[in-house]
């Protein structure tokens with residue numbers, strides 16, 4: 392009989408996730424996804440449920456990696472907030488399941504995962520597309536994604552200036 396799921400809170404995800412480990416793992420996962428081999432990665436397009444009354448959406452984002460034995464789904468709610476609102480624009484949770492039995496093994500805070508994963512894949516694309524010798528990093532906005540993009544881009548590249 393499987394025990395109850397482990398809960399991994401935001402401060403624990405923050406301690407565990409490091410760009411220097413996340414980036415190579417994402418590069419491997421993206422490579423597997425590109426092979427279009429269903430034993431490597433099955434990742435259907437995100438399903439969204441409109442939350443019209445609240446100007447938002449629930450997004451459901453499942454993935455199965457049969458060869459790696461990984462079954463998980465992110466649940467993310469995102470909203471169009473009024474200017475000056477202090478409410479979060481995005482809130483996410485990631486569930487890790489046992490693919491053989493179907494029980495939930497871990498419930499993880501998804502906010503830090505969302506911030507870091509999104510910025511990390513931007514950095515991976517920049518590794519391939521950025522002109523050599525680029526000196527200025529420009530970021531539009533100053534929210535969560537702006538901060539995580541600032542963090543990863545300044546960690547792995549050398550810019551003279553950030554705007």
Ligand SMILES: NC(=O)C1=CN([C@@H]2O[C@H](COP(=O)(O)OP(=O)(O)OC[C@H]3O[C@@H](n4cnc5c(N)ncnc54)[C@H](O)[C@@H]3O)[C@@H](O)[C@H]2O)C=CC1
Nearest residue numbers: 469479480481505506508509531532533534535536537538
């Ligand atoms: N593809 C993905 O995996 C993800 C995409 N997102 C998207 O990234 C965007 C940013 O998300 P967060 O950083 O979490 O939101 P956030 O609410 O923390 O930050 C948004 C920032 O944009 C600024 N902003 C809004 N309108 C602007 C304008 N016209 N000009 C300049 N700045 C403006 C706001 O002042 C705020 O600083 C959203 O569109 C969100 O849906 C977020 C998470 C994951």
Ligand SMILES: O=C([O-])C1=[NH+]CCC1
Nearest residue numbers: 450467469481483505
């Ligand atoms: O994919 C994602 O995590 C999100 N998309 C828009 C807000 C969050």
